Amino acid sequence: MENLETGLRRTAPLGVFHELHYPCRQLQDLWARFAKSPAGRTAVAAFTRKQIQSCEKERDYGRRDFLSRFMEIHLRSPEKLTEGEVFQVCLTQITAGSDTTAISLRAILYYLYRDPTKLEALRAEISQKMETGELSEPATYQQMIRMPYLQAVIKEALRLHPATGLVLGRVVPPGGSTISGRFFPAGKVVGINTWVAHANEEIFGQDAERFRPERWLCSKEEYARLDRYFMAVSCYLIHPPTT
Amino acid sequence: MSLPSPAPPLSSLRHAAAAMTARLPFDPDLGHGSFPVRLLLPVCIALAFMARLLYRHLRDPLRDIPGPWLARYTRLWLYLEIRNGRFHTKNIELHRRYGPIVRIAPNEYSIDDPDSIRTIYGHGTKFIKSPWYTASGPPSQHEGVVVSIFSDRNPARHAENRRKVANAYALSALIETERYIDSTMVAFFQHLDHFASSGESFNLGNWLQFYAFDVIGELTVRDFELSCPSALIMSTLKGVLWAHILWIVWETIWVSR
Numbered sequence: 001m002e003n004l005e006t007g008l009r010r011t012a013p014l015g016v017f018h019e020l021h022y023p024c025r026q027l028q029d030l031w032a033r034f035a036k037s038p039a040g041r042t043a044v045a046a047f048t049r050k051q052i053q054s055c056e057k058e059r060d061y062g063r064r065d066f067l068s069r070f071m072e073i074h075l076r077s078p079e080k081l082t083e084g085e086v087f088q089v090c091l092t093q094i095t096a097g098s099d100t101t102a103i104s105l106r107a108i109l110y111y112l113y114r115d116p117t118k119l120e121a122l123r124a125e126i127s128q129k130m131e132t133g134e135l136s137e138p139a140t141y142q143q144m145i146r147m148p149y150l151q152a153v154i155k156e157a158l159r160l161h162p163a164t165g166l167v168l169g170r171v172v173p174p175g176g177s178t179i180s181g182r183f184f185p186a187g188k189v190v191g192i193n194t195w196v197a198h199a200n201e202e203i204f205g206q207d208a209e210r211f212r213p214e215r216w217l218c219s220k221e222e223y224a225r226l227d228r229y230f231m232a233v234s235c236y237l238i239h240p241p242t243t
Numbered sequence: 244m245s246l247p248s249p250a251p252p253l254s255s256l257r258h259a260a261a262a263m264t265a266r267l268p269f270d271p272d273l274g275h276g277s278f279p280v281r282l283l284l285p286v287c288i289a290l291a292f293m294a295r296l297l298y299r300h301l302r303d304p305l306r307d308i309p310g311p312w313l314a315r316y317t318r319l320w321l322y323l324e325i326r327n328g329r330f331h332t333k334n335i336e337l338h339r340r341y342g343p344i345v346r347i348a349p350n351e352y353s354i355d356d357p358d359s360i361r362t363i364y365g366h367g368t369k370f371i372k373s374p375w376y377t378a379s380g381p382p383s384q385h386e387g388v389v390v391s392i393f394s395d396r397n398p399a400r401h402a403e404n405r406r407k408v409a410n411a412y413a414l415s416a417l418i419e420t421e422r423y424i425d426s427t428m429v430a431f432f433q434h435l436d437h438f439a440s441s442g443e444s445f446n447l448g449n450w451l452q453f454y455a456f457d458v459i460g461e462l463t464v465r466d467f468e469l470s471c472p473s474a475l476i477m478s479t480l481k482g483v484l485w486a487h488i489l490w491i492v493w494e495t496i497w498v499s500r
Contacts, residue, residue, distance in 0.1 A: 064416070064419045064420060065420055065423055065461075065462055065463065065464070066411050066420070066462060066463045066464075067463060067464045069408075069410065069411040069416065070408060070411065073407065073408075080407065081407050081408070085404070085407070088391050088392075089391075089392065089408055090463050090464055091391070092391040092392055092393050093459065093463045094456075094459055094460055094463055094464070096393050097455075097459040097463075098452075098455045098456040098458075098459040098460070099452070099455070101455035101458065101459060102448075102451050102452040102454070102455035102456070105451045105454070105455060106447075106448050106451050109447070109451070138425055138428050138429075140421060141417075141418055141421055142418070165330060165331035166325065166330065166331075166375075167334070167347060167351065167353045168364075169351060169372070169373030169375050170363050170364065170368075170370035170371065170372060170373060171370060171371050171372070171373055172370065173369035173370055173371070174369075177362060177370075179344075179354055179356070179359045179362055179363065180343045180344055180354055180355075180356040180358070180359050182305075182308075182344055184305070184352070185304060185305075187350075188305065188350055188351075188352065189348075189350055189351040189352070189373045190351075190352045190353075190354055190359075190363060190370075191351075191352075191353065191354065191363065191373070192353070192354050192355070192356075192359065192360065192363065192364075193331065193334045193353055195331040195332070195334060195335055196334050196335055196338050196353065196355045197355065197357070199335045200355060200357075203357065228357050228360075229357040229360075231360070
C-alpha cells in the first residue's frame, strides 16, 4: 500500500486523495441505495433533473431564479456550461445553502429569546419602521439593510454560532510558509476555525462569549477592527452600520 | 450426607484436558513461559508501526507545537471530537491553553491569528483546499461532472467554474429572486400561526430547517413545497456526514501519511 501510495503521489498530484475518495464515493452510493426513503441526495438530484428538463422544454425566461439563469447560459453555449454542470451547481447550492441557513436562523432566534432586552430592542426597531411606513410585509432586502439593529443582531448571532465548526484546512504550498511567526514546511495542513476566530478575546474583548449586538453599532474604525476577524460571511450581505 | 463422588476414570480426565486445550487460543506445548508463536507476527507489526510513528514524530520539524497527545499520532482524536459534536468548543479551549498555533492531527494545525487570514485564504494564495473537501464532492459521476464548486481542490478549475456562474450571484440578481420566496414565507407563517393558535408543541429547529431547505430549493430549482419530508433532508445530510466519517476512519486505519 505504501508503494502504491508513493507511486500515486508521484504520478498524479492528487493521486493519493483519489485513492481515498474513491472507496468513500462507492460506499456513499451504496449507502444511498439502501437507505429507507429514495435517499437524500438521490431524491434531490432526481427532482433537480426533472426541473432542468422542464426548463429546457418551456424555455421559460420570465422567471429569474438560478436554474433559469444557468439554463440560459447553457442553451446559449452548451459547451461553456454543460447540463451536468448546471445540475451540479444546483445540487451544491441546495446542499450547502440550506443547512447553513437553518443553523443561522436558529442561532438568531435562540440568542434573541434568551435575552428579552435584545428582543425588545429589535421589536422596537421593527414597530418604529412600520409606523413610518419603511417596512412592508413581507419585508424586502432593501428595507432590512436600513435596520441597523436587525443587521447587528444577525451579525452577532453569526459570530456566536457560525455555521461551520471545523478548521477550514488548506495545504501549505511548495516552499513552505510562515504563519503566525512559525515556519510550516510544504504539505502541512493549516487553517482557521470560524468558532476560534469569533471567540478571540483580543479582538472581541472579555465579553466575547456574550450575545451583544451593540458591539457592532460602533465607529467605522472599531467596526473594521472587529470585522477583520469575522469569518462567517465573506460577502456584502451583512452591512456595516450607517453611522 | 453425600458420599464422596468416586474418582473419575483416567481416560475421561484425559478427554476433558484434550477438550480444554483445544479451546486455548495458542498451542500450550509452546507455553511454559515462552512467547506464543502465533502472536509473534501481529506484535511485531504493531511494534514496527509504533516505532514508525515515533520515528516520524521525532523527525517532525513541528513536533514542539502543542496539542492533545493523541493527535500527535493519529487522526482518531479529531475524528472522535467531531463525531461527538464538541470539536468547535474543544478547539477554542485548545487555543486558550496553548496560544495561536495548536496541533489537531498529525499533519494538521489550527491557527488563531487574524493576520494569517490573508496568507492562508487571501486572494491569489497558493494554499489549496485540504483533502478533507474530497468527501464533500459529488457522490458519483453525474453526467461526467466529477467536481462541485465547493469541493474542487484545483484552484484554476475552481476559478473557471466560478466565473461561469458568477453573474447569478451578483447582488442585483439575488434581489430579483426575492419575490420567489414570498409564497414559501407565507406558508411558513401559516404553519407557525397554526401551532400558536392550537397550542400544539412543535420543534422550531426542525421547522426552520424545512423552511430554509424550501427557500433555497425555491430559489434554485423552483416549485419546492413546504415540509419536504424531513427524512429527506436528514438523509441527505447524513449521507454527507457518513462520507466524512468513513473517510476519516479510512485514513486513520489505512494511510500512515
